Amino acid sequence: MSQTVDRALSILPLLAEGPADLGRVADALGVHKSTALRLLRTLHEHGFVYRQSDQRYRLGARLIALAQEAMENLDVREIAHPHLVRLNESCGHTVHLAVYEENEVLYIDKVESRYPVRMYSRIGKPVAITVAAVAKLLLADLPEGERRAVVEKLDYPMYTARSTPHADAFLKELATVREQGWATDLGGHEESINCVAAPIRGADGRVVAAMSVSAPNVVVTADELLTLLPLVRRTADAISGEYSGRTPVKEVTA
Amino acid sequence: MSQTVDRALSILPLLAEGPADLGRVADALGVHKSTALRLLRTLHEHGFVYRQSDQRYRLGARLIALAQEAMENLDVREIAHPHLVRLNESCGHTVHLAVYEENEVLYIDKVESRYPVRMYSRIGKPVAITVAAVAKLLLADLPEGERRAVVEKLDYPMYTARSTPHADAFLKELATVREQGWATDLGGHEESINCVAAPIRGADGRVVAAMSVSAPNVVVTADELLTLLPLVRRTADAISGEYSGRTPVKEVTA
DNA sequence: ACGAGCGTTGCAAGTTGTGCAACGCGGTAG
DNA sequence: CTACCGCGTTGCACAACTTGCAACGCTCGT
Structure with missing residues (x-):
């Protein structure tokens, strides 16, 4: 199993509990902030997380749309x-x-x-x-x-x-x-x-x-x-x- | 942005169009089958993809649950x-x-x-x-x-x-x-x-x-x-x- | 029974992700 | 008004992680 992907995916359930800032995400993953940042950026590019105006991250819209398609299938x-x-x-x-x-x-x-x-x-x-x-x-x-x-x-x-x-x-x-x-x-x-x-x-x-x-x-x-x-x-x-x-x-x- | 995560996340929209087997996923990503396999395994462990009885992959239940939480937030x-x-x-x-x-x-x-x-x-x-x-x-x-x-x-x-x-x-x-x-x-x-x-x-x-x-x-x-x-x-x-x-x-x- | 197709595994090579340290910025306290 | 603190951000060197290859085992179809 891929470590990077594993970490990235672990972020999502975390954000499901509510918006979190970079530090909190990094702590929860047990990685350096810079690492967490890059993972979040990648997730962001795919629309899986969204950065709200206060800079905190929360789950993104694409996730909702995807789940919708999943159910329709x-x-x-x-x-x-x-x-x-x-x-x-x-x-x-x-x-x-x-x-x-x-x-x-x-x-x-x-x-x-x-x-x-x-x-x-x-x-x-x-x-x-x-x-x-x-x-x-x-x-x-x-x-x-x-x-x-x-x-x-x-x-x-x-x-x-x-x-x-x-x-x-x-x-x-x-x-x-x-x-x-x-x-x-x-x-x-x-x-x-x-x-x-x-x-x-x-x-x-x-x-x-x-x-x-x-x-x-x-x-x-x-x-x-x-x-x-x-x-x-x-x-x-x-x-x-x-x-x-x-x-x-x-x-x-x- | 992380290449590995990027590839892994690209799999999800792909599967949203319908179940796909390993070969198809690998082709769509332009990577070797073994690579696709490892990405899929990681996604599977997190419940984002599900392996149905015919061995093909489709989007998993956790995705639906996550999206649900996202909306409730x-x-x-x-x-x-x-x-x-x-x-x-x-x-x-x-x-x-x-x-x-x-x-x-x-x-x-x-x-x-x-x-x-x-x-x-x-x-x-x-x-x-x-x-x-x-x-x-x-x-x-x-x-x-x-x-x-x-x-x-x-x-x-x-x-x-x-x-x-x-x-x-x-x-x-x-x-x-x-x-x-x-x-x-x-x-x-x-x-x-x-x-x-x-x-x-x-x-x-x-x-x-x-x-x-x-x-x-x-x-x-x-x-x-x-x-x-x-x-x-x-x-x-x-x-x-x-x-x-x-x-x-x-x-x-x- | 044989071959084709697919998923799976171990390995060596090197690309990629990682942590560190330093910077910039905004807000707060003195 | 200034100095500090916290936070997000960047560049870099190291090494860990991922990658593709080739070979294996399996099931299915012929």
């Missing part, structure tokens, strides 16, 4: 979107679509609740991986070895009393989820919010994404939300069918 | 959002918020139209800089020198017959916009879509962002849309006031 997303909208129209709650990638689960699409009380979440935000219903589905489908490895490395923050407390409990939960083919999060992340989720599978049966419906207690009880499970599963299956139906690859090696 | 956005929502509730049309940064204008927030016919756009997407109403406002406020430089370097694609045809016309338009303090795009990007926009200013009077209301002809005529101008300007002014009112800086050098 996800085939599942495109196929799933109309289904998510339809589901939202019939139940009114927030609908999420998420994928797993390299130890992270993140939302790649969302349709907002039509109720005034909405849950907070944002496309692109990594989800609470140890409790979210969609995360359970995605992790449950990983091959045994990788699943164990990932689960062991996770932190288990107790967002609420119902959060998954530790790796063992999580593995058990994942086994159950895998068995039944759907998952829930009943107040494990936010005390008053429940979710039901179902997996979206590719042609080979592997889970490629997961979708969920979320609603706060004040709108519907957990039991009421669970009555939506069949609908959620049917939607997920419809997406699976469409996704695995035609080849997801659009380019040919011409 | 934009102060204007946070302040403006509730105002945008309120504006949308009172007129029903699509509302956009955009900023200028380094030769690009991009949407950083959006509230969807409540009409069934919606215009296409996405947060994070660079806007058609030569025709969009928000772009005119943002460019019109640049210092003379920089404005000329930017305008000269732009391309002027004729999206429609009403698109800005060349730099001279654009400079004239920018002068007008600067004078009147608001801008429009009447079918300059999509034949049937019109926008009215107003600037959001910081404490020093400089334009820090711009907001617009957009609607297709089939919903309201251009004239009808123009009647919303006072409301749009009032909203923009309200955001300006709130933005310049208190210090946007939240951190202290502890």
Whole structure:
């Protein structure tokens, strides 16, 4: 791995926490200021960092644009979107679509609740991986070895009393989820919010994404939300069918 | 500027166009495959690229998460959002918020139209800089020198017959916009879509962002849309006031 | 079973990145 | 008003890091 690039890339997560001046960046990297300067300059030329009027650096616009393109290239997303909208129209709650990638689960699409009380979440935000219903589905489908490895490395923050407390409990939960083919999060992340989720599978049966419906207690009880499970599963299956139906690859090696 | 980092960063826009294999990346960079491999590996370790099952590389999840954080750090956005929502509730049309940064204008927030016919756009997407109403406002406020430089370097694609045809016309338009303090795009990007926009200013009077209301002809005529101008300007002014009112800086050098 | 294509590895050569020290500038304190 | 301090910036010599090469292993297609 390349040291220079490694250092340069390390700057980005740093700036994500907020703007920083040259000295702070150099310190954080453990390099000389002149070195940090040159790295920042290179990042700047590519538009990945932006120098604001007070001379401090923050993340740049190109980064946002790139991420946008990255998401638009996800085939599942495109196929799933109309289904998510339809589901939202019939139940009114927030609908999420998420994928797993390299130890992270993140939302790649969302349709907002039509109720005034909405849950907070944002496309692109990594989800609470140890409790979210969609995360359970995605992790449950990983091959045994990788699943164990990932689960062991996770932190288990107790967002609420119902959060998954530790790796063992999580593995058990994942086994159950895998068995039944759907998952829930009943107040494990936010005390008053429940979710039901179902997996979206590719042609080979592997889970490629997961979708969920979320609603706060004040709108519907957990039991009421669970009555939506069949609908959620049917939607997920419809997406699976469409996704695995035609080849997801659009380019040919011409 | 660092050559290695420069090359590594060049890979990202490349992958944004779609997944690519090692050979293609190496060719595009004009370097040996082994070099490209090492760069990709470094990018991979940071989660900026992801290696899919067919071994090809595509943009990774961390990129999306980072961009998300980048946007959440934009102060204007946070302040403006509730105002945008309120504006949308009172007129029903699509509302956009955009900023200028380094030769690009991009949407950083959006509230969807409540009409069934919606215009296409996405947060994070660079806007058609030569025709969009928000772009005119943002460019019109640049210092003379920089404005000329930017305008000269732009391309002027004729999206429609009403698109800005060349730099001279654009400079004239920018002068007008600067004078009147608001801008429009009447079918300059999509034949049937019109926008009215107003600037959001910081404490020093400089334009820090711009907001617009957009609607297709089939919903309201251009004239009808123009009647919303006072409301749009009032909203923009309200955001300006709130933005310049208190210090946007939240951190202290502890 | 054989060959072609692709990703991967170790190595030697030298290009490139690095840290140092010194400079210029702006703001602050005396 | 001046002197100082902090910060970003530059040029340079050294050496570390990256680079391209060539050879290997693998999978896929014939």
